[in-house]
Amino acid sequence: MDDNGSAYWSATLGLLGKILAIWFIGSFGAGIMFADALNGIKLGGYPLGFWFAHQGSIYLFLALIFYYAKAMGDLDRKFDVHEE
């Protein structure tokens, strides 16, 4: 791979790492591991940990995918590897 190619790939992996970290914290963290602690906080009538497991994690996944699509598009253009 040429230099530009490997720079593009490491930028991609960096982006994926960040997004996967948030993906993990929002679902496995807030929805499972820390759910009991978060349940002490209320979001309207929802205990917060329960809300993450039944609602919040899904909204978070949505935001993450659209952010990813946009950020990757920017990376593609920055490294000049985008589709014509």
Added chain:
Amino acid sequence: MDLQTMTYLVVGASFALYIGIAIWARAGSTSEFYAAGGSVHPITNGMATGADWMSAASFISMAGLISNMGYGGGLFLMGWTGGYVLLAMLLAPYLRKFGKFTVPQFIGDRFYSQTASTIAVICLLTASITYIIGQMTGVGVAFSRFLGVSNETGIYMGMGIVFAYAVFGGMKGITYTQVAQYIVLILAYTVPAVFISLQLTGNPIPQLGLGSNMVGTDVSLLMKLDQVVTDLGFGQYTTQLPGDKLNMFVYTMSLMIGTAGLPHVIMRFFTVAKVSDARASAGWALVFIALLYTTAPAVAAMAKMNLIRTVNPGMVMQNTDPFQPEAQIKIEERPDWMKRWEKTGLLKFTDKNGDGRIQYYNDKTKNEAVKAKIEAAGWKGNELDVNADIIVLANPEIALLPNWVIALVAAGGLAAALSTAAGLLMAISAAVSHDLVKGIFKPDISEQNELMVGKISMAVAIVIAGYLGLNPPGFAAGTVAIAFGIAASSLFPAIMMGIFSKKMNKEGAIAGMIAGLFVTLFYVFAHTGVFFIKGTEFYDLIGGKNSFFGIQPNAFGAIGALVNFGVAFIVDKMTKEPPEHIQAMVEAVRIPRGAKAVDGAH
């Protein structure tokens, strides 16, 4: 208009729509047959993916499961949506760039090995065929309950409809029918939920209603539900767990990885025009899926509340003590919907203590205070058995909604089952005609002949699926979980390593797939019997049920995936690097520029 006529009308109209699309969208080339011509708009593909993905299990069973599991049911919600993040970032855009018709073709080309592609075909066929049994049974249930025809007639009608658009239209016919089916199923799911949320909380949006107060009180719905179910001896709704947290964690992870690795979902991303479209399309797919998946927990909790209100009138709104002699509903005064569902066998009661009333509670409770009350009331055991599937199917009746809503739910259940069945049939027929016939047995087949073989294998797959639906093997209930286990432990790791590890070679990938598949099936078979044959269970050999850190067999796919990754890396280190041109191919797959329309060249 009576319910029966209304149901025939609504279901008939939806079927006419699907047939109309079938006539309009016929496939004339292999590109149209396998990839819908390769120029589907990302939003259209997202909607089709939503219908493709949301099966009879999502539509009919999931809310009922959550209703019984409470908080722990979140593993289905997170597991079946979180996988789209993995799919969007780790697989879909790269497989789209690779630009071939099927998943096994990627595995075969990337690992320069017919053995690898054959293993992928076997995994794909096993996962898809087991999955399809569940769809066919779902079609049968929906027909027999709502249209008053026998299970068999229902399955034949379902086969006929799928035949019309899948055989002649291939992926093109399936894509546009799935769009129509998505609209039918999402209306069918959300309309009753809106009504019910409005009735219980005054808020028409179910996602907000679930976090609101009960109508006319200042107690939140979830708090009330927690109190009511614990009074009856069930686990507290907002905290109860399936086993322990570790099991829930691993189960969620298995469903996520399995979701990302299911070939019939991955295939949908070969129909969009560009790599960037594949990324966006995964987001749109999740938008359409989330509409149902964020409504489901509201349906689950509200249906539970309504069921308890039906059996114990006064318990929810007037705080009547459910253990008083007169507090439960009299058998002869039970509502009509209960009578209708008794006929299907999905709802049963027996008056164990002979008092002419229905007692619904957890007779295995460990709560001493509740036990004492049960004892004092002289109850002789729980008298009501409610199959989880009823929660969605009978929901509009439980909430006393108008007939057209009930008819809509029937059409929605059928749309969910048929759309997923069609997607699975597409994956099966593509694997047979493209990977086996063209890839292995007859590489010089002409395009017209390959198209013909594709249509024939589609037709044969429909007949097999119908046969399995009519004669469901005894293990049918557990099979959907197997599909996820196989996808998670074999296909997902192989595809991911094919993209993210340039040096992964064929020996590593093959050993990894076999090892992952083997440990997963070994653990599952230990609990269910070898190939699900009763009497051949061997969990004693591995130290008892769920002996691996308390993890259920259905949750084992993630462990299988770990084994797959581990074995693949060890074997890879001991064998020689993949050839130069394969490493160059991986580099090309990683970069969007140069993406072209998918084709079938080997």
